[in-house]
Amino acid sequence: MADVTQEQLFEFLCRMGDNTLVLGHRVSEWCGHAPVLEEDIALANTALDLIGQTQMWLGLAGEVEGKGRTADDIAMLRDVWDFRNVLLAEQPNGDFGQTMMRQFLFDAWHLAMLTALTKSTHEQIAAIAAKAVKEVQYHVERSGETVIGLGDGTSESHKRMQDALDLLWPYVGEMFVSDAIDDAMAAAGIAPDLADLRAQYDAHVTPVLAEATLMIPEGGFAHKGGKTGFQHTEHLGHLLTQMQWLQRAYPGATW
Amino acid sequence: MKPAEAQIWDWLDAVPDPEIPVISVVDLGIVRGVAWEGDTLEVAVTPTYSGCPATSIISLDIETALHDRGIKDVRVKTQISPPWTTDWLSDKGRAKLIDYGIAPPRAAGGPECCPRCKSTNVTRISQFGSTPCKAQWRCADCLEPFDYFKCI
Numbered sequence: 001m002a003d004v005t006q007e008q009l010f011e012f013l014c015r016m017g018d019n020t021l022v023l024g025h026r027v028s029e030w031c032g033h034a035p036v037l038e039e040d041i042a043l044a045n046t047a048l049d050l051i052g053q054t055q056m057w058l059g060l061a062g063e064v065e066g067k068g069r070t071a072d073d074i075a076m077l078r079d080v081w082d083f084r085n086v087l088l089a090e091q092p093n094g095d096f097g098q099t100m101m102r103q104f105l106f107d108a109w110h111l112a113m114l115t116a117l118t119k120s121t122h123e124q125i126a127a128i129a130a131k132a133v134k135e136v137q138y139h140v141e142r143s144g145e146t147v148i149g150l151g152d153g154t155s156e157s158h159k160r161m162q163d164a165l166d167l168l169w170p171y172v173g174e175m176f177v178s179d180a181i182d183d184a185m186a187a188a189g190i191a192p193d194l195a196d197l198r199a200q201y202d203a204h205v206t207p208v209l210a211e212a213t214l215m216i217p218e219g220g221f222a223h224k225g226g227k228t229g230f231q232h233t234e235h236l237g238h239l240l241t242q243m244q245w246l247q248r249a250y251p252g253a254t255w
Numbered sequence: 256m257k258p259a260e261a262q263i264w265d266w267l268d269a270v271p272d273p274e275i276p277v278i279s280v281v282d283l284g285i286v287r288g289v290a291w292e293g294d295t296l297e298v299a300v301t302p303t304y305s306g307c308p309a310t311s312i313i314s315l316d317i318e319t320a321l322h323d324r325g326i327k328d329v330r331v332k333t334q335i336s337p338p339w340t341t342d343w344l345s346d347k348g349r350a351k352l353i354d355y356g357i358a359p360p361r362a363a364g365g366p367e368c369c370p371r372c373k374s375t376n377v378t379r380i381s382q383f384g385s386t387p388c389k390a391q392w393r394c395a396d397c398l399e400p401f402d403y404f405k406c407i
Contacts, residue, residue: 038391042383049387052306056335127336131305134338134407135387142382 002187009122010065011084011181012191014074015227017057018085021075022236023106024050025243026093035096042142046103049135056128076247080237087226088171090236094164097157100146101164104208107140109175112200116192125190144208151212158213165214173222176201258326263289263296270320273312274386277355280313284343287334295328296321301339304387304407341388341406352404358392360406369394370401379403 004012028047034040058071088106093099114136117129151161176198178186185191209216225231246253258266267289268281280286280300288299298317302310314331321329341360344352349359358366368375374396382405384391390405 038381038383041385041391042381045383045387048306048308049304050306052302052304056305123336127338131302131335131338134340135304138382138405138407 002184004184004188004190006064006066008181008184009190010061012185013057013061013064013125014082015084015086015181017054017061017071017074018083019089019106019110020050020057021054022083022085022239023089023103024048024054025239026089026091027099027103029093029242030096030099039096043099046139046142049132049139053128053132053135056131060124060128076244080232080240081229083232083236083240084227084229085236086171086174087223087233088168088174090226090233090239091168091171092235094167095160097150097160098164098167100143100150101161102168103139104143104147105168105172105205106175107136107143108201108204108208109172109197110136111140112197112204113192116197120191121189140204147208147214148212151209151214161212162214165209166217169217170221170223173220174224174226177222177224179228257291257294257296258324260289260291263321263326266320266324267298267317270313270316273309273316275352275355275357277351278344278348280317282345282348282351284341284345284348285313285339286317292330295330296326297330297332299332299334301334303339307387309386339407341404344404356401357389358401358403360404362406364406366392366401366403369397369399371399372397 024047027043027050030040030043031047032040034043054075055071058074062069062071062074088102091102111133114129114133118126118133120126120129147161150157152158176194178194182191182194186193206216226233264281264286267286268279270280272278272280272283283303285301285303286298287301288297290297298321300310300314300317310333314333317331318329344359352359353370356370358368358370361367365379366377369377372394374394376395377392378395380391380393380400382390384402388404388407389402391400392403393400
């Protein structure tokens with residue numbers, strides 16, 4: 001089995017942690033604004049799970065890096081170009097339907113990824129995945145049911161869900177594209193070959209979208225550049241101005 | 256003299272869960288081990304949900320309770336593997352949940368009956384509730400909503 005460098009492992013852990021951090025923050029933006037109380041609570045709970053998972057991923061990233069950075073340091077004191085989340089995670093909430101479509105498209109990948117990571121040769125990664133996967137099963141159950149309910153709902157809700165799918169589908173491909181980091185992780189048995197997850201993802205997502213009476217857009221174009229840090233969308237910077245405001249205005253603040 | 260481990264478990268069984276104070280942290284199944292390392296008592300605690308805000312309060316409550324019993328050096332360590340499961344809820348804890356109005360978890364994925372009127376005519380409102388560990392259900396007979404401690 002091949003070895004990975006400390007830098008590669010750090011990079012991989014930032015990808016996992018930044019996905020959950022950025023999406024967790026996005027989802028938390030709904031707190032107090034969701035269409036009904038039950039959905040507000042469900043969104044807040046989902047955000048909380050994701051932020052909790054972030055603490056584990058970025059906490060381990062800090063340990064691996066060995067420079068004494070905590071999960072909070074990594075989350076709050078980096079700028080856009082150091083973030084390694086997929087572009088899907090940073091896309092704006094839009095309406096409730098768009099938020100739930102983004103959630104479902106991510107959750108289905110997250111479930112497949114975490115399930116594979118429970119068998120990681122890296123003991124701590126396997127432990128975090130085993131913890132997180134139980135929470136994500138509840139996330140995807142809800143997001144899938146909501147996509148079906150709204151897609152196969154009124155003509156208005158159907159239209160909004162189809163618009164959301166058309167908008168977000170081109171961001172799905174990035175989750176399955178491998179680069180040198182992913183190849184190194186796969187060779188060492190730390191993480192799965194991402195391309196191998198695609199069949200499982202499609203087998204999950206396709207029937208749900210069909211039941212939701214939604215059409216998957218044609219074409220395989222994928223927006224890329226988030227997880228490699230090459231180029232994020234404009235939205236991430238705006239998100240960070242909110243998320244990191246306190247630590248930037250009052251560095252080192254505690255309470 | 257160092258208190259025996261069985262004694263420490265008894266003391267921990269008196270530390271309430273901050274969100275559901277009728278059950279103890281031992282009933283909840285989150286205390287995974289108690290061991291002396293020299294003069295330091297190490298208590299292994301596993302979080303229920305990754306982001307559960309009660310986790311840090313629980314660690315603090317455990318330290319405080321043991322300090323109050325005269326144990327000076329307490330180290331609470333977080334242990335995430337194996338992950339917490341609702342299978343670890345004690346029978347005593349399950350019974351207390353029902354008395355408190357929370358339906359305990361069941362492998363079937365839903366409550367056996369309404370914790371108030373015992374009707375089995377219950378429906379799910381939402382898989383997510385007032386804390387990460389609970390779902391919201393409603394009784395179709397007494398018409399009261401209630402919490403269900405969901406399986407994980």
